[in-house]
Amino acid sequence: MKKSEVAKLHFPRRFSAGTVAKKTVVYVVLIALCLAFIVPYLWMIVTSLRTEMAYNSTGFTLLPIDEYGNISFHFENYSEAFSALDLGTVFLNTMIVCVVNTVANLFLNSLAAYAFARLKFFGRNSVFRVCLFSMMVPGTVMLVPNYLICDFLGITDSLTALIMPFLMSIYNIFLLRQQFLGVDKEIEEAAKIEGAGVFRIYFRIVLPLVKPMLIVLGITTFMWNYSNYLWPYIVNTDPALRTLSTSLAELMGADYDLTVKLAGAVIVSAPMIIIFFVLQKFIIGGTMAGAVKG
Amino acid sequence: MAKVSLRHIYKVYDGKVKAVSDFNLEVEDKEFIVFVGPSGCGKSTTLRMVAGLEEITAGELWIGDTLCNHVEAKNRNISMVFQNYALFPNMSVYDNMAFGLRMHKVPREEIDKRVKGAADILGITEYLNRKPKALSGGQRQRVALGRAIVREPSVFLFDEPLSNLDAKLRAKMRTEITRLHKRLQSTFIYVTHDQVEAMTMGDRIVVMKDGFIQQTDTPQNLFRWPANKFVAGFIGTPQMNFFSATLTRRSDGSVEARTKGFTLVIPAEHTYRLDEKYLGGDVTVTMGIRPDDIKPVSRAAPGAQICASVALVEELGTQTLIYANTDEGQLMNENSDTAFCASAGENTGITAGSTVEFEVDTSKLHFFDEQTELSIKRRIPDVTVGAQVKGGRVFMLGGALALPPVLASELGEGSYDAEIPSRALSFAGEGVSGRVEETEELGKGRYLSRVLCGNDRVFVVGDSPLSVGDKVCVSVAFEKISFLRGREEVISAIPGEMKLNGTYVRLKEGREKNHYIVAGGVKIPSPMDFNQKMYDRGRSIFKRKLSFGIDPAAASLGEEGVPVTVDKVLDYGSAKYAIVSLGDGKLCVALEGPVPADPHIKLNFDSIKVYDSDIDMRLF
Numbered sequence: 065m066k067k068s069e070v071a072k073l074h075f076p077r078r079f080s081a082g083t084v085a086k087k088t089v090v091y092v093v094l095i096a097l098c099l100a101f102i103v104p105y106l107w108m109i110v111t112s113l114r115t116e117m118a119y120n121s122t123g124f125t126l127l128p129i130d131e132y133g134n135i136s137f138h139f140e141n142y143s144e145a146f147s148a149l150d151l152g153t154v155f156l157n158t159m160i161v162c163v164v165n166t167v168a169n170l171f172l173n174s175l176a177a178y179a180f181a182r183l184k185f186f187g188r189n190s191v192f193r194v195c196l197f198s199m200m201v202p203g204t205v206m207l208v209p210n211y212l213i214c215d216f217l218g219i220t221d222s223l224t225a226l227i228m229p230f231l232m233s234i235y236n237i238f239l240l241r242q243q244f245l246g247v248d249k250e251i252e253e254a255a256k257i258e259g260a261g262v263f264r265i266y267f268r269i270v271l272p273l274v275k276p277m278l279i280v281l282g283i284t285t286f287m288w289n290y291s292n293y294l295w296p297y298i299v300n301t302d303p304a305l306r307t308l309s310t311s312l313a314e315l316m317g318a319d320y321d322l323t324v325k326l327a328g329a330v331i332v333s334a335p336m337i338i339i340f341f342v343l344q345k346f347i348i349g350g351t352m353a354g355a356v357k358g
Numbered sequence: 359m360a361k362v363s364l365r366h367i368y369k370v371y372d373g374k375v376k377a378v379s380d381f382n383l384e385v386e387d388k389e390f391i392v393f394v395g396p397s398g399c400g401k402s403t404t405l406r407m408v409a410g411l412e413e414i415t416a417g418e419l420w421i422g423d424t425l426c427n428h429v430e431a432k433n434r435n436i437s438m439v440f441q442n443y444a445l446f447p448n449m450s451v452y453d454n455m456a457f458g459l460r461m462h463k464v465p466r467e468e469i470d471k472r473v474k475g476a477a478d479i480l481g482i483t484e485y486l487n488r489k490p491k492a493l494s495g496g497q498r499q500r501v502a503l504g505r506a507i508v509r510e511p512s513v514f515l516f517d518e519p520l521s522n523l524d525a526k527l528r529a530k531m532r533t534e535i536t537r538l539h540k541r542l543q544s545t546f547i548y549v550t551h552d553q554v555e556a557m558t559m560g561d562r563i564v565v566m567k568d569g570f571i572q573q574t575d576t577p578q579n580l581f582r583w584p585a586n587k588f589v590a591g592f593i594g595t596p597q598m599n600f601f602s603a604t605l606t607r608r609s610d611g612s613v614e615a616r617t618k619g620f621t622l623v624i625p626a627e628h629t630y631r632l633d634e635k636y637l638g639g640d641v642t643v644t645m646g647i648r649p650d651d652i653k654p655v656s657r658a659a660p661g662a663q664i665c666a667s668v669a670l671v672e673e674l675g676t677q678t679l680i681y682a683n684t685d686e687g688q689l690m691n692e693n694s695d696t697a698f699c700a701s702a703g704e705n706t707g708i709t710a711g712s713t714v715e716f717e718v719d720t721s722k723l724h725f726f727d728e729q730t731e732l733s734i735k736r737r738i739p740d741v742t743v744g745a746q747v748k749g750g751r752v753f754m755l756g757g758a759l760a761l762p763p764v765l766a767s768e769l770g771e772g773s774y775d776a777e778i779p780s781r782a783l784s785f786a787g788e789g790v791s792g793r794v795e796e797t798e799e800l801g802k803g804r805y806l807s808r809v810l811c812g813n814d815r816v817f818v819v820g821d822s823p824l825s826v827g828d829k830v831c832v833s834v835a836f837e838k839i840s841f842l843r844g845r846e847e848v849i850s851a852i853p854g855e856m857k858l859n860g861t862y863v864r865l866k867e868g869r870e871k872n873h874y875i876v877a878g879g880v881k882i883p884s885p886m887d888f889n890q891k892m893y894d895r896g897r898s899i900f901k902r903k904l905s906f907g908i909d910p911a912a913a914s915l916g917e918e919g920v921p922v923t924v925d926k927v928l929d930y931g932s933a934k935y936a937i938v939s940l941g942d943g944k945l946c947v948a949l950e951g952p953v954p955a956d957p958h959i960k961l962n963f964d965s966i967k968v969y970d971s972d973i974d975m976r977l978f
Contacts, residue, residue, distance in 0.1 A: 248442060248444065250440045250441070250442050250444035251444045251445075251446060251447075253409075253411050253431075253438075253440070253444065254438065254440060254444035254445075254446075254505075255446070255457070256410075256411070256431050256432065257409060257410070257411075257431045257432065257436065257437065257438050257458075258432070258437075258457050258458035258461055258505070258509070259432040259458055259461030259462050260432070260457075260461050261432075264461070268446075269446055269448075272448040273447065273448060
């Protein structure tokens, strides 16, 4: 083939100029949004590895440099944050609250959701409507009544006060009910004819079919309890009952270097970030599954 | 193995929408019965009621010797195969099949044996460890069948199990299910909307429409003797052709069927089953001809020919469908009263646009009343014959019969038409003599004979086979026949059941609460068992408008009970009846002796039928 002929060769154009322009705009917006979310967190991690002096002597940077411009890592901020947060006790408290609340919440709410979806009982729809209506009431409004109830029950200043008021979640019930409604009724009827009772159908047949949604709700419930700050702050005054969020808040208000405070923030947020990356397949899949019935 | 009885079953949603009405069916042990009908006809609802997945609004469901209305699905010893297979997606094929056995706590070794045995029968052994999502549609359907058969239930239920499969696989699975039935020797109830499936699989077929049974019979009988226009149109592919026609009996006994586009002559020997009322030439009826009974010929026999222009020809390999119209101007209008479809063999050489002569098999025509759409050519027809009353005797069916006292007094001398239902005729006892012209087996040890009595032909059902030419004696039950003069009924047959409108009430009388049916405006105390049946219907029973069906045997006259007035005594010799007034209602009561001086009626509450008049439903 002659050189002039080779020069004429070209691959087919896959996209028109308009399509390329549109895609460029979309990617620019997406990248900007990614940066908006990632940069502050990255800055927090980087700054938590620097000294207070280095932080004050340089402007905004995403590099762990000291006041002389050299790369250096200062992990002592983390050891100071560990002790300032009282991490052992606080982490144990948080895990107790989060795990118990998540397990109990999923168990009870899925039972309620299944009842609303499948069982026939007097007033089922009315009760469900009332439940839905209660979703319209802002959570903050419920702080005072909840506190008074806990006080009446004598469970303030205890981990029970952090668990009991949040055992039932209308939001979770609603989402699980929609999932149960999407399960083919014939499968349950087949199990019924085969000899299974309501609970066996629920545990052996239906619950495994909504596993992705259960995982999503488990994660969101865990995260909500993990980051719940206001309620533990109100209901518990005993320092031995502090959770990660209240402990971090105290650290923020205390007389520590900003780099130590940011190290504390990284420590507190790390478990959630890890959980997200490990289970992101379920989170995204489950959220999508909840969007469309069936 | 078990019989399944559905007795007056109803399904009513929200107290007003009737999905199934008065469903009566006896499914024999080991029988393969198919429910067929268009979407929304109530076939699946009925099946689900048998399965225990739907509550029965009224009626009784018996499986074997157990009344199952309130028995849980799991305790009915049934298995069901669903349209969408309904396999448990989170379990392997093995676990799917073993699930029911585990629920019933069958030992592990036995489960393993049964599952592997069923898998072997269905050819799914190699898939036992797979999840349902890794199987094709046909394999999934086999697993669903396997799950049903391992339980070894007494009744198998199938809810349109093949409708999600492609045509080829459907035909294959159809054969497999039929084989399975022969192998398992169980009772099968199968729901489908596909009439080919129904015709090829069922021992008997139940055709349904709008919640009502239209006809229950064997595939052959449904095809040959459709009870109404719907069944005629639904069973058979391609569909039956329908034409508006008038029928006229000719002097030679043949019947002329005149339609808008052609005229056919039906030989006399094929007209005996036709209802004479429609043969005057003044009533329009619907004539049905199956495409297989219209053939293109070079020269058709006189009285059996149709000349038509061909609109469309469909070559189906061994069969050719010819769509034609006797009115060339309406050629492309397939809904016109002159359009029809004919069936022929291969290579007919007929092309669209040509004019073709067709020959109709006039022995296989069907006729339906235009209003009610019921067949007027029934397999066991009722007949109307001329009767001459003279000197206390009636001359009919070529003989003279002594009139019972009531007819002797009510019927003046003269000519009448006697409407004789087939149930009024038998070979038992004295009567008129006749000669058997034709005989056929009805099944279950019953035989139908066409008997020539004088110049009239009657159809009599007997329990022993007869031969053509046999001389027989046909007896007539006068209480079952009506006499008409012109169109006016002079005396009617004894009614099977008379209804009294009323309510059910509970009244506080002193310290006691007493229960009554208020029928015809009269309060009649009801016994405990009856009250319990009424209470089973719920509290609303006291608010509903009811009617009480009482047949002559369900009431008796005596000195005790509720006072009544005897209007008339009907003495049929061997049996006597009294027409009595109970409040503003009328009842017919069988008399066992003379009428008491002060007559009172006593009702047999076990035999009373109760209907809900608000939604026209039989409660029990």
